[in-house]
Structure formats: structure tokens, C-alpha cells
Amino acid sequence: MKCPFCGSLDSKVVDSRESDDGSAIRRRRECEVCKKRYTTYEKIESMPVLVIKNDGNRQLFDVSKIKKGLIKACEKRPVSLDQIDSLVGEIEKKVNNSLAQEISSKKIGDMVMEGLKELDEVAYVRFASVHRKFTDINMMREEINKLVDNKTK
Numbered sequence: 001m002k003c004p005f006c007g008s009l010d011s012k013v014v015d016s017r018e019s020d021d022g023s024a025i026r027r028r029r030e031c032e033v034c035k036k037r038y039t040t041y042e043k044i045e046s047m048p049v050l051v052i053k054n055d056g057n058r059q060l061f062d063v064s065k066i067k068k069g070l071i072k073a074c075e076k077r078p079v080s081l082d083q084i085d086s087l088v089g090e091i092e093k094k095v096n097n098s099l100a101q102e103i104s105s106k107k108i109g110d111m112v113m114e115g116l117k118e119l120d121e122v123a124y125v126r127f128a129s130v131h132r133k134f135t136d137i138n139m140m141r142e143e144i145n146k147l148v149d150n151k152t153k
């Protein structure tokens with residue numbers, strides 16, 4: 001397990017316990033190099049995560065859908081496939097580590113937006129326009145203003 005702080009592969013387990021519902025083992029690890037502590041989860045891989053869509057329907061969590069949405073938002077933007085893949089990986093990890101069996105599509109969309117904000121602002125606004133269902137130009141302007149505000153702070 002790679003230390004999230006220094007990247008070292010050497011760690012020791014300092015605590016290990018089952019999650020409340022017994023579906024996962026939570027381990028506290030201490031990095032042998034920088035001595036910082038972090039948590040890892042061990043869980044059964046086949047446990048499916050369901051995504052609750054806006055209309056209330058559920059479907060299996062599928063990272064390829066996130067990737068498709070990202071590629072679309074990043075079209076003709078200076079964002080590499082590597083960057084997209086690592087963002088998809090981060091989101092997948094967050095969803096799996098949450099140990100929830102259901103997650104709303106809105107929450108996933110928010111995670112995507114959070115990551116995109118760092119990568120490319122145009123792609124972010126594009127994605128936001130779909131995810132937040134902008135119905136008029138004012139909503140889009142508001143989102144852009146928020147971005148600009150954050151920058152000048």
C-alpha cells in the first residue's frame with residue numbers, strides 16, 4: 001500500500017477492525033518512512049454499488065460512464081487521457097471507500113465537478129451545464145462568476 005503522503009511502500013498495520021456491518025476491514029497503517037498514519041479498507045470486490053438516478057431508478061455503478069462524460073466535457077481542451085483516467089480512478093476509490101451500497105448520481109456528478117474544477121475550467125462549465133441542468137444563460141453565468149471569484153480570492 002502506497003503512503004498517500006510520501007509514496008513509500010513500507011507501512012505497518014497499527015489497528016485493524018471490522019466495519020459495523022462486517023462488510024469490510026478497516027486498517028490504520030503507519031508509514032515506516034514519514035510515520036504518518038492513514039486508513040485503508042479491505043472489502044469484498046464483488047459487492048456492487050448502485051447508483052440512484054434523478055428519476056429514482058437504480059443502476060450498477062459503472063466507471064466507464066464517468067469516463068465517457070469526462071471525455072465529452074474535455075473535448076478539444078488541454079486535458080490528457082491520463083488526467084481523465086486518474087480523476088476517474090479517484091472517484092472510483094472514493095465511491096468504494098465510502099462503503100455505501102448506494103450513491104446518488106448527483107453525488108457522483110459533484111465529485112466529477114470538484115475534480116474538473118482543478119483540471120480545466122471550460123470543461124468544468126461544460127460538465128456543470130449538463131449535470132446541473134442549466135436551463136438558461138444566467139445559471140451558466142453564475143457558475144462562471146463563482147469560478148472567477150474563487151480565482152481572485
Ligand SMILES: [Zn+2]
Binds near residue numbers: 005007008035
Ligand atoms: Zn509516508
